[in-house]
Amino acid sequence: MALLQIAEPGQAAAPHQHRLAAGIDLGTTNSLVATVRSGRAETLADGQGNHILPSVVRYTADGVVVGEAARRSAADDPLNTISSVKRLIGRGVADVSSLGSELPYDFVRGESAVPRIRTAAGEVTPIEVSAEILRVLGRRAQDTLGGELSGVVITVPAYFDDAQRQATKDAARLAGLHVYRLLNEPTAAAVAYGLDRGADGVHAIYDLGGGTFDVSVLRLHRGVFEVMATGGDSALGGDDFDMAVAGWILEQAGVSRGADRGTLRHVLDQARSAKEILATQASTTVDVELPTGRWQGSLSRAQLDALIDPLIRKTVHTCRRVLRDAGVSPDEIEDVVMVGGSTRTLRVREMVGEFFGREPLVDIDPDRVVAIGAAIQADVLAGNKPGEEMLLLDVNPLSLGIETMGGLTEKLIPRNTTLPVARAQEFTTFKDGQTAMAVHVVQGERELVADCRSLARFELRGIPPMVAGAARIQVTFSVDADGLLHVEAREQTSGVSASVAVKPSYGLTDDEITGMLQASIEHAQDDMQARRLVEERVEAQRVVEALNAALASDGAELLNTAERATLDQALQRLVDTASSSGDADEVEAAIKRLEKDCEFYVERRMNSGIRKAMAGHRVDEFAQEDGSKAD
Amino acid sequence: MAVTLTEAAANRVQSFLHSRGKGLGVRLGVKTSGCSGLAYVLEFVDELDDGDEVFEDHGVKVIIDRKSLVYLDGTQLDYGKEGLNEGFKFNNPNVKDQCGCGESFKV
Numbered sequence: 212m213a214l215l216q217i218a219e220p221g222q223a224a225a226p227h228q229h230r231l232a233a234g235i236d237l238g239t240t241n242s243l244v245a246t247v248r249s250g251r252a253e254t255l256a257d258g259q260g261n262h263i264l265p266s267v268v269r270y271t272a273d274g275v276v277v278g279e280a281a282r283r284s285a286a287d288d289p290l291n292t293i294s295s296v297k298r299l300i301g302r303g304v305a306d307v308s309s310l311g312s313e314l315p316y317d318f319v320r321g322e323s324a325v326p327r328i329r330t331a332a333g334e335v336t337p338i339e340v341s342a343e344i345l346r347v348l349g350r351r352a353q354d355t356l357g358g359e360l361s362g363v364v365i366t367v368p369a370y371f372d373d374a375q376r377q378a379t380k381d382a383a384r385l386a387g388l389h390v391y392r393l394l395n396e397p398t399a400a401a402v403a404y405g406l407d408r409g410a411d412g413v414h415a416i417y418d419l420g421g422g423t424f425d426v427s428v429l430r431l432h433r434g435v436f437e438v439m440a441t442g443g444d445s446a447l448g449g450d451d452f453d454m455a456v457a458g459w460i461l462e463q464a465g466v467s468r469g470a471d472r473g474t475l476r477h478v479l480d481q482a483r484s485a486k487e488i489l490a491t492q493a494s495t496t497v498d499v500e501l502p503t504g505r506w507q508g509s510l511s512r513a514q515l516d517a518l519i520d521p522l523i524r525k526t527v528h529t530c531r532r533v534l535r536d537a538g539v540s541p542d543e544i545e546d547v548v549m550v551g552g553s554t555r556t557l558r559v560r561e562m563v564g565e566f567f568g569r570e571p572l573v574d575i576d577p578d579r580v581v582a583i584g585a586a587i588q589a590d591v592l593a594g595n596k597p598g599e600e601m602l603l604l605d606v607n608p609l610s611l612g613i614e615t616m617g618g619l620t621e622k623l624i625p626r627n628t629t630l631p632v633a634r635a636q637e638f639t640t641f642k643d644g645q646t647a648m649a650v651h652v653v654q655g656e657r658e659l660v661a662d663c664r665s666l667a668r669f670e671l672r673g674i675p676p677m678v679a680g681a682a683r684i685q686v687t688f689s690v691d692a693d694g695l696l697h698v699e700a701r702e703q704t705s706g707v708s709a710s711v712a713v714k715p716s717y718g719l720t721d722d723e724i725t726g727m728l729q730a731s732i733e734h735a736q737d738d739m740q741a742r743r744l745v746e747e748r749v750e751a752q753r754v755v756e757a758l759n760a761a762l763a764s765d766g767a768e769l770l771n772t773a774e775r776a777t778l779d780q781a782l783q784r785l786v787d788t789a790s791s792s793g794d795a796d797e798v799e800a801a802i803k804r805l806e807k808d809c810e811f812y813v814e815r816r817m818n819s820g821i822r823k824a825m826a827g828h829r830v831d832e833f834a835q836e837d838g839s840k841a842d
Numbered sequence: 843m844a845v846t847l848t849e850a851a852a853n854r855v856q857s858f859l860h861s862r863g864k865g866l867g868v869r870l871g872v873k874t875s876g877c878s879g880l881a882y883v884l885e886f887v888d889e890l891d892d893g894d895e896v897f898e899d900h901g902v903k904v905i906i907d908r909k910s911l912v913y914l915d916g917t918q919l920d921y922g923k924e925g926l927n928e929g930f931k932f933n934n935p936n937v938k939d940q941c942g943c944g945e946s947f948k949v
Contacts, residue, residue: 214929223883357927
């Protein structure tokens with residue numbers, strides 16, 4: 212029979228409806244998959260009991276090898292063995308050629324925008340290489356959980372741009388995985404330590420992986436993580452420690468820089484194991500086979516520290532800069548979370564602890580902490596947790612709103628609102644008997660619709676005819692955890708409704724978002740002016756419409772020809788001013804003037820209205836009615 | 843009427859309860875649905891409901907509502923591995939027929 216897991220109270224799923232979810236840490240050097248079983252998040256092992264999957268893919272004529280076996284063959288078959296592919300994913304050919312001198316691969320020279328690597332199994336792209344790694348992890352999760360995955364959360368560095376994120380999602384799709392969400396690595400680490408359930412405060416996440424360094428300052432506010440600042444170096448990590456040690460070995464052995472690829476790989480492997488041994492021992496021996504012969508020597512921890520200190524100092528400088536960006540001092544940091552295998556190097560813990568003035572958190576295996584956080588998040592997104600434990604971790608990058616009369620934007624969901632979110636606002640009709648309303652959904656910070664980005668348009672039809680301003684149309688914006696926006700307009704009395712769903716962030720790069728924000732700040736003053744002008748124009752139009760409607764109903768009865776001519780003239784003056792003037796104050800003054808000009812008419816209308824209502828009654832009847840009300 | 847746990851199952855339940863940080867024990871139950879009539883329920887318990895029976899085996903509290911007990915009397919909860927997958931198993935003597943995957947059954 213099927214093997215069962217223990218569910219939260221009241222959450223036992225019906226048969227065949229378990230929603231299996233996993234978190235994947237797709238790392239530069241190593242990757243992991245984790246899941247939540249019976250309430251506990253843990254990384255998953257392969258058949259041999261290994262949790263860590265080296266992010267190395269070897270292409271051979273007979274097939275693809277992923278993981279440890281591929282890594283071992285790297286020294287013998289460097290051209291077909293792709294490692295650190297995360298450095299290439301989502302990058303253009305131009306970006307890669309700047310890294311190219313360090314990477315021992317045979318890049319295809321061509322016009323394609325995506326870098327292609329020539330291997331024994333044909334040309335491959337970084338997306339395809341990443342997909343191979345994801346496929347192995349996905350299969351491991353399915354074998355372990357005994358069923359199809361309903362979705363995964365994949366972690367990415369906080370600084371990944373839109374192209375890199377999109378490429379990561381493409382790789383997942385290629386591997387047959389549904390991505391619930393990409394999660395920033397520092398946020399995942401904070402979630403793994405349960406910092407999201409703790410008291411509000413500021414935390415630093417120091418992530419030194421194999422190939423990348425990333426430090427983020429997160430502020431936890433009412434269960435929500437806000438990234439205050441982030442910084443790092445996408446080309447600094449444990450690999451560079453190995454590189455430094457390998458350089459030292461080659462120097463000691465008297466080998467010039469021009470070592471061939473196979474030799475370099477071999478020396479790098481030896482350098483890495485020496486570094487790992489020195490995390491627990493004071494010294495170790497190094498033994499390498501070089502073209503010039505065998506070289507043996509010893510490396511002490513002090514020597515290692517001297518080799519890598521400049522690299523660690525670079526990370527500490529970055530920490531200082533990021534704290535400055537965040538506007539906090541080191542002693543305001545509550546917790547420092549250590550992430551990434553390179554934080555096992557004792558010297559790293561020492562220098563980071565010194566800088567922040569506190570012991571960093573190292574209880575959860577620094578290699579697994581990100582995957583564990585991703586698994587916890589995936590479990591929540593799969594709907595396996597009661598609602599109140601829903602984690603709110605993302606914000607919408609730009610405000611969402613609708614167009615109102617005169618081309619103004621009315622923001623329903625301001626930027627930086629945490630997701631998921633739903634907000635509703637009531638709107639009304641502008642004209643008597645209006646039966647339809649166009650809803651134009653826009654995104655951006657500017658006051659005028661023309662300066663914002665149009666997301667969708669739809670029409671609400673079948674509004675019952677009513678006087679202007681009487682209809683109550685509720686417009687609801689809801690954005691789900693994936694950032695999918697759903698807009699519904701519903702007329703409250705009749706219940707007619709219309710809706711649309713859009714993906715607001717689609718096709719927007721971070722640069723574009725930044726550009727849109729920048730523009731809104733630069734144009735804040737102009738925008739306010741423009742908004743006031745439009746508002747006054749709309750008001751002028753409303754006054755003109757109301758006056759015209761009144762004149763049509765009783766103008767002939769209450770006004771003589773001369774009076775009518777004066778009013779028509781005043782009316783025309785406002786119409787002209789509103790359409791020609793670019794000054795909100797002028798339009799406002801014109802409205803006031805018209806209101807003054809037609810005061811006598813308004814008065815007459817009121818009197819006539821009262822006369823009509825009172826016709827056939829005596830005054831004391833009203834007094835009596837008033838009296839009875841007072842009783 | 844009784845329900846028991848194997849030692850392996852008891853150890854796992856203890857360990858899961860410990861890492862969860864709260865909970866009285868584990869609830870065994872049945873509910874209608876599934877492809878073959880009834881389905882098992884396996885949940886953590888934070889508070890007892892009316893009509894719950896509590897058994898204790900290997901130091902673990904097993905909570906069952908009386909209605910489910912009729913279908914589960916004599917059941918032994920086990921913990922096992924199948925390849926990479928591991929989890930709990932109901933060894934229920936009352937089962938006459940079950941669906942291919944064993945997630946639901948008939949008595």
